[in-house]
Amino acid sequence: MAEAEDRVHGYAQAIFQIAEAEGALEAVEDELYRFARTVDQQGQLRDALTDPALPAERKKAVLQDLLGERASRHTVSILGFLVEQGRARDLGRIIDELTKVAAERRSRAVAEVRSAIPLDEGQRGRLTKALEQATGKKIELKVLVDPSVVGGLVARVGDQVIDGTVKRRLELARERLGRV
Numbered sequence: 001m002a003e004a005e006d007r008v009h010g011y012a013q014a015i016f017q018i019a020e021a022e023g024a025l026e027a028v029e030d031e032l033y034r035f036a037r038t039v040d041q042q043g044q045l046r047d048a049l050t051d052p053a054l055p056a057e058r059k060k061a062v063l064q065d066l067l068g069e070r071a072s073r074h075t076v077s078i079l080g081f082l083v084e085q086g087r088a089r090d091l092g093r094i095i096d097e098l099t100k101v102a103a104e105r106r107s108r109a110v111a112e113v114r115s116a117i118p119l120d121e122g123q124r125g126r127l128t129k130a131l132e133q134a135t136g137k138k139i140e141l142k143v144l145v146d147p148s149v150v151g152g153l154v155a156r157v158g159d160q161v162i163d164g165t166v167k168r169r170l171e172l173a174r175e176r177l178g179r180v
Helices: 002-021 025-041 043-050 056-070 073-084 088-105 121-135 166-179
Strands: 109-115 139-145 153-157 160-163
Touching (some): 002 073, 025 043, 025 073, 025 088, 025 139, 043 056, 043 088, 056 073, 073 088, 109 121, 121 139, 121 160
Antiparallel strands (some): 153 160
8 A cells, every 4th residue: 555655646646747847737726626627527538548458659649638737738738648658547536635745835724615617817816815814724726617616615624624615504504403
């Protein structure tokens, strides 16, 4: 198990160094993070990228078709390399580790926020400030649009989850009314 974790950390460190050397760390990190979350949610895509019967060149073509002009050439190259190395199954773990490495380098903690709608810069700023006050840490915000949230948002900083969704508020109200 430790060997697998070392391998994941090694890939994350290598990606970090490449992206930093190319002056594209922030963009690459963000694009890889979003792609990894998409793979987590899309079973068919995950299956295609991890299918041992599908040649690496075909998998790389799938990546190019999906990302094309929507991601930097660095991101597409890194994903192609990971697929070619047979690391598609570890993609989420590698990217999560990359995010941690980058955040630590910037002396920050990563906050993954799921919202039903995109957040503008003002909302992101206020949310970052609120999460920093709640956690006592400097925060690096990763916002994912997730329609299943419906309203409000869910933030995760490490093991700490702050659920401000409408669904959770209704559950709490129902519990309170049940005690009356």
